[in-house]
Amino acid sequence: MVDLLANRKREQTARGTNRLVSELFDDRRGGSQLKDPTSMAIQLYDQPGFVPLKGPDSSLAELTDFICAAQMARADDAHLGELPHEDESGPSHVHGDPPKDKKRKFFEDERWERKKHRAYEKKHMDDDETIRLPNPMIGFGIPDEPWHMSHRTLPEPAIGPPYFYYENVALAPKGVWNTISRFLYDIEPEFVDSKYFCAAARKRGYVHNLPIHNRFPLMPLPPSTINESLPLTRKWWPSWDPRTQLNCLQTCIASAKLTERIRKALEDWDDEPPLHVQKYVLDECRKWNLVWVGRNKVAPLEPDEIEMLLGFPKNHTRGGGISRTDRYKALGNSFQVDTVAYHLSVLKDIFPGGINLLSLFSGIGGAEVALHRLGIPMKNVVSIEISETSRNIVRSWWEQTNQKGNLIDFTDVQQVNGDRLEQLINSFGGFDLVIGGSPCNNLAGSNRVSRDGLEGKHSALFYDYFRILDLVKCIMGKNQ
DNA sequence: CCAATTATGAGCGTGAGG
DNA sequence: CCTCACGCTCATAATTGG
Incomplete structure (x- = not known):
């Protein structure tokens, strides 16, 4: 049995990916045996399609996966591991009556175990460190508001190239944004509610390394009521x-x-x-x-x-074989274009000639639409999206808007490896922006069935966002 | 017509913030 | 106390496709 407490302690004390990297790296150089969670992790991550980078520079890329996997394994341990016994009250003390029948008792026990588990999590979580959501939820600033943050200092490893932009639901279970932030180079997330950009609320967190001065909104401003x-x-x-x-x-x-x-x-x-x-x-x-x-x-x-x-053009998701329910689903999972465009607007001056874009979990192309509406030309877009109907939507939008650049699409982020990225990067000289919002269904509050946090079946794809981003950083750094 | 696919409706629980 | 949340599953109904 893995020492759960030691692992948790280590996770808590680790500050930033770098620290994690060095810890793992030292372990390996010292020739020490791989510990349980790590070997579990390697098994876990030994999926078809994952090919570590080859050659002398492979260590970082491998470590990246290493860390992901270790993190995942540790989280698994936290779920599976037995909790320390609590001596005082038990289920029988809470529910004074004797159990009515077997089924009920089982049910109550389940509930009790879950409660105990949460209490344990709370007790052992560093409450001061938990990321809190701002109120009002205006991030580093919104249009037409006097209060703006015009500058911030990014941690050194966070600085591009490439620029990157990651999105997910703001109201995720506690600790999720800490983990996301820790993986994404310790950047403080920017939490913004789209109700400041349009007539519908959309509370989201964004982790990005973009400059934040001289942002401008898409025109015309959409109606706000x-x-x-x-x-x-x-x-x-x-x-x-x-x-x-x-x-x-x-x-x-x-x-x-x-x-x-x-x-x-x-x-x-x-x-x-x-x-x-x-x-x-x-x-x-x-x-x-x-x-x-x-x-x-x-x-x-x-x-x-x-x-x-x-913020999408009318009929963007209409026709082409998509059903009504799938339309609702695809739209419900998408960016609010004006909000994202406001953040991306700073790229216009930096890349007057246009950008090369790597778009993960593209969906119906919120990022592409935002850049297009900003008037930022897209030279090459590599778009990865699992749903065929969504890929078709982006493809037909791409053709209808007379884009000059190339749209290359792939199906599965898990199949994207270092070799393929290296090919793409060599063919057009690197990505300027890596953008994506990974699945939220295991984080979202509406989910009563499988709100399992970042380790949930779908939301764990966040780690692929990080893996791919880190691979791109490695490859582009190597070529400089 | 029948089988296969897709759409609909209802019920599902809790954490976090104010 | 209150509100709110990029959802899931199941049974059943409707539609499609050969």
């Missing part, structure tokens, strides 16, 4: 619905049955419904992001409307 964004709803908006902005646009929408129930609940009242009905309707409207489209009629947003709110 529901009223202005969806003018047809104005006529039907009841005075007792105080919403001026929408909640986060998600991947699921309300059922037709629900909107019908709401209509029925309202039809008995001539003017204002009683308070309890108002509350019911408003709660559902907030929960499902419903808008008023007729007398007593609410409806979920149409895909076109979501496209518009997120």
Whole structure:
């Protein structure tokens, strides 16, 4: 059994990837036997498609994977490992009655174990170090606000080339952003709510090494209220619905049955419904992001409307064989273009001739659309996206917007190795920007089934973002 | 027509922040 | 206390495709 506490301690005391690198490196040079988590990690990471860089400079690239894997293995240990026994209260003390039946007892025990586990995690987590979300969530600054941070000092290893930009949900389980930040060269994440850029909230964290002075927003500025964004709803908006902005646009929408129930609940009242009905309707409207489209009629947003709110061109995700539900899903998983573009705007002066882009988890091409709308030419775009329909969307957008550059696409980030990256980098001289938002479904609060954190099946692909970014850094550094 | 695929509706729980 | 969250799974219904 691996010494869980020692590992956790080590993880806590390690400050930054460099420290992790050197620790692991020293272990290896000293010829010491690989410890359990590491060998587990190597097995874990011994997947088809992963090929470490060859040659004299391979050590860093290998170490990168090494660290990822070790981290993952350690996290696994934390899940599987037995917790220290707590002597005082047990389930029977909490639930005074004797268990009613076997099933119930099992259920209660499960709950108890989970609670104990969390209590343990809390007790042993360095609370001071946990990243807290800013309020208001305006990151390092938003357009038309007097308060701006114009300069920051990046840790030395964080500095490009290439520039990079990583995105994920802000409200991830505790500690997730600490881990992300630690891997991404100890850069402090920038947390921004897109409600400052459009009429819908979208609380996201961004880790990037871009300059932050002289940012500018996309023009024209999108409308910032529901009223202005969806003018047809104005006529039907009841005075007792105080919403001026929408909640986060998600991947699921309300059922037709629900909107019908709401209509029925309202039809008995001539003017204002009683308070309890108002509350019911408003709660559902907030929960499902419903808008008023007729007398007593609410409806979920149409895909076109979501496209518009997120800053995509109309019909961006329409047609080409994509179903309606897949449209909602792809849109719900996407960037808010204006928000991202504001951060990327600083690249315009740095690269007047255009950029080479590596886009991971491209989805429907939020990054590409943002750069295009900023007027930053894309010379070569390597886009990696697992969904065929999403790749088709980006491809057809690329053709319809008469892009001059090359769009090269791949399917799976896990298949991208050092050799392939080296080829690409040699063929057009390196990437200027590595951008991507890795899967959030194991981090997002809406997930009641598998909110497993960064080690979750899908969200663990974050480590591939880091692996690929670090490979690019290594290869480009080598060629200088 | 029948089988296969896809769409819909409902229910699902909790952590974190204010 | 309150609100909010780039979701998942299952059963069932609807649609597609040969």
